[in-house]
Amino acid sequence: MSAPTRTARSVVSDLGVMEREAGMAMATVVSLADDELDRPTGCADWTRADLVTHLTRGAHELADLVGPVSERPTAASTSARELARALDAANRRLSAALSRLRHGAEQETVEVPSYGEVSVYALPALRTAELVVHHHDLSTTWEWHEAAPDALVDAIEARVLRMRAEPTGPGLQVVAREGEEWTVGDGVHRIEGYYEELLPFLARGEVEPGLRIVGEPPTLPAW
Numbered sequence: 001m002s003a004p005t006r007t008a009r010s011v012v013s014d015l016g017v018m019e020r021e022a023g024m025a026m027a028t029v030v031s032l033a034d035d036e037l038d039r040p041t042g043c044a045d046w047t048r049a050d051l052v053t054h055l056t057r058g059a060h061e062l063a064d065l066v067g068p069v070s071e072r073p074t075a076a077s078t079s080a081r082e083l084a085r086a087l088d089a090a091n092r093r094l095s096a097a098l099s100r101l102r103h104g105a106e107q108e109t110v111e112v113p114s115y116g117e118v119s120v121y122a123l124p125a126l127r128t129a130e131l132v133v134h135h136h137d138l139s140t141t142w143e144w145h146e147a148a149p150d151a152l153v154d155a156i157e158a159r160v161l162r163m164r165a166e167p168t169g170p171g172l173q174v175v176a177r178e179g180e181e182w183t184v185g186d187g188v189h190r191i192e193g194y195y196e197e198l199l200p201f202l203a204r205g206e207v208e209p210g211l212r213i214v215g216e217p218p219t220l221p222a223w
Contacts, residue, residue, distance in 0.1 A: 006121035011101045014124035017150045018098075021131040022091045024147075025055070028140050029087055034080045042137030042204060051134055052083045058130055059090035062123050063097040065110045098124050115158075116165045129158030133203045133223070144208075145196040152195035153180070159202045159223060160184055170218035174198060190214040 006014065029052055037049040046054070056077075077086040105120045112118050112126065132147045132155045144152070156174065160182040163169045171185030175192040191198065193211040200206035203223055207213075 006119050006125065008102055008104050008121060011098065011121060011124060013150075014121075014128070014154075015095065015098055017148060017154060018124045018128045018131070019091075019095060020148055021128050021135070021151050022095075024142070025131050025135040025138075026084070026088060026091065028135060028138060028142055029080075030084045031140075032080045032084075037080055037083070039139070041139050043134075046137075048138055049078075049083060051137055052087055053077070055130065055134055056083075056087045056090040059087075059094040059127065062112075062127055063090075063094045065112070065123065066097040066100065066105075066120065067107075094127065098127075114165065115162055118161070125154040126158050129155035132199070136200075136204070144200050147196075149178075149195055152199050155199050156195065156202060157182065159199070162223060163221065166221045169221045172218065174202070189216075189218040 032048060032052075037052075038047045040046075041048055041051050043051060043054075077083045101121055101123075108120060109117050110120050110123070112123075115126065118126070128151050132144075132151050135142055135147075136144060147155070153176075156176070160172075160174065163172070163184045169184065171188040172183070173187035173190045174182040174184070175190065176198060177192065177194050191201065191211070191213050193201075193208070197208040197211040200208050201211055201213075202220065205220060207217070
């Protein structure tokens with residue numbers, strides 16, 4: 001099964017999912033103190049400060065793809081409070097930019113690094129994927145299952161899309177017990193599970209109880 005077609009009509013619901021996950025990630029970021037910023041994360045060699053900065057930069061980069069919007073802030077952020085404010089501003093700027101897609105877009109596709117050319121209407125879902133995965137990477141008490149089911153699906157589909165763009169990646173048949181299936185390459189490796197079991201493995205190689213892998217677990221490219 002391929003990813004659903006994204007259209008101007010799907011932007012409203014996709015934005016709702018994105019903004020929910022953005023709010024949850026913001027709640028975690030706001031809770032961080034200055035002395036917690038240099039702790040390691042699920043991204044090798046990145047601290048929490050690095051990861052929050054990456055999320056901020058990512059929001060601005062996606063907003064820029066949509067077209068001219070409010071001016072992009074350039075001030076550096078160092079304290080926990082400043083980092084949270086910068087991320088919140090970036091999230092708001094991105095939401096405003098993506099909201100314009102409800103009325104259509106002059107450019108139907110955009111080039112997104114590591115994904116290739118994608119529908120401009122898929123940008124909310126790609127941002128949702130980034131928020132969910134990096135929220136987990138912050139290594140706090142937040143867990144995968146706290147993401148909304150639609151957000152987990154967005155993240156799985158984003159991962160599949162990214163692996164399809166990676167010519168050296170393994171073939172996968174990803175089967176969700178909720179009903180969806182996705183294929184990468186020749187589909188030689190079959191992986192079955194619920195959303196909250198599939199995403200941890202696809203994103204970070206974590207094998208949750210209940211995940212079923214037929215044969216040897218594949219080595220996945222970095223995300």
